[in-house]
Amino acid sequence: MVDLPLDLNSIRQRLAGQRLGTEFHYFAEIGSTNSHARRLAEQGARQGELVVADSQTDGRGRLGRHWVSPPNVNLYISFVLRPKLPPARAPQITLMAAVALAETLQSFLPAPPSIKWPNDITVNGKKLAGILTEVNCGTDSVEFVILGIGVNVNYPVDLMPEEIRQRATSVLVERQNKVSREDLLWRLIQDLDRCYGELEVNGFAPLAPRWEAYFGWRGQRMRIELLDQVAFGIARGIDHDGALLLEDDHGRLQRVIAGDVTPVS
Numbered sequence: 001m002v003d004l005p006l007d008l009n010s011i012r013q014r015l016a017g018q019r020l021g022t023e024f025h026y027f028a029e030i031g032s033t034n035s036h037a038r039r040l041a042e043q044g045a046r047q048g049e050l051v052v053a054d055s056q057t058d059g060r061g062r063l064g065r066h067w068v069s070p071p072n073v074n075l076y077i078s079f080v081l082r083p084k085l086p087p088a089r090a091p092q093i094t095l096m097a098a099v100a101l102a103e104t105l106q107s108f109l110p111a112p113p114s115i116k117w118p119n120d121i122t123v124n125g126k127k128l129a130g131i132l133t134e135v136n137c138g139t140d141s142v143e144f145v146i147l148g149i150g151v152n153v154n155y156p157v158d159l160m161p162e163e164i165r166q167r168a169t170s171v172l173v174e175r176q177n178k179v180s181r182e183d184l185l186w187r188l189i190q191d192l193d194r195c196y197g198e199l200e201v202n203g204f205a206p207l208a209p210r211w212e213a214y215f216g217w218r219g220q221r222m223r224i225e226l227l228d229q230v231a232f233g234i235a236r237g238i239d240h241d242g243a244l245l246l247e248d249d250h251g252r253l254q255r256v257i258a259g260d261v262t263p264v265s
């Protein structure tokens with residue numbers, strides 16, 4: 001299969017009637033789909049509008065990192081969401097998206113993926129996909145959320161830059177053959193639409209057991225880097241509001257709401 005630019009015509013027809021993705025903005029190349037979706041949201045874009053790009057020149061990851069975004073091989077998408085959630089529950093959007101993304105990817109992979117709190121999907125310890133959620137809040141409500149997702153789909157190892165080669169993987173690498181990016185995108189939009197609906201109607205509680213089932217680090221000793229601090233603890237799961245629960249060396253459960261977490265042996 002030759003790597004071609006995304007062909008979204010077939011998807012466009014299938015999207016009518018969904019909450020997410022009915023209106024989408026496609027770019028062969030863009031700086032960052034998240035930045036563009038934010039501009040659209042500031043101009044009044046409706047819930048569910050989707051920005052899709054075949055490549056990004058300034059793809060952004062969490063903690064100010066760069067997201068490598070070459071053309072013809074991966075997915076780079078951002079949704080404008082307008083959830084009816086109090087700001088304190090906004091992190092649940094990332095958790096919900098991780099469940100949807102893991103469920104989508106599981107159907108394309110030979111082995112189930114894992115969720116690495118809060119926003120990574122990994123397989124065999126290597127990163128396959130990432131989520132970048134950016135929240136805009138009013139005084140006591142969420143104005144909009146930009147939900148950005150990058151998935152390494154038909155990305156061969158030899159195309160990956162040296163700095164990510166040791167820790168990144170792709171659907172192609174894991175299953176040893178290519179998949180249709182259009183099919184994967186279509187499935188992902190459907191899964192997100194379903195999980196987002198569940199979150200809006202019933203809250204995070206019904207999604208939590210599915211999140212926990214994909215959580216690959218339960219019982220594992222973790223290192224957490226906060227702004228200027230490093231701490232350690234055993235991962236015990238997540239709280240109802242999405243905080244990571246780490247058991248410290250005194251047996252106390254600590255709630256971690258931000259930071260970079262890595263397993264240690």
Ligand code: BTN
Binds near residue numbers: 058078
């Ligand atoms: C991370 O793992 O740090 C999050 C990576 C998120 C990357 C996606 S690609 C589409 C969207 N646009 C961006 O600039 N970033 C997100």
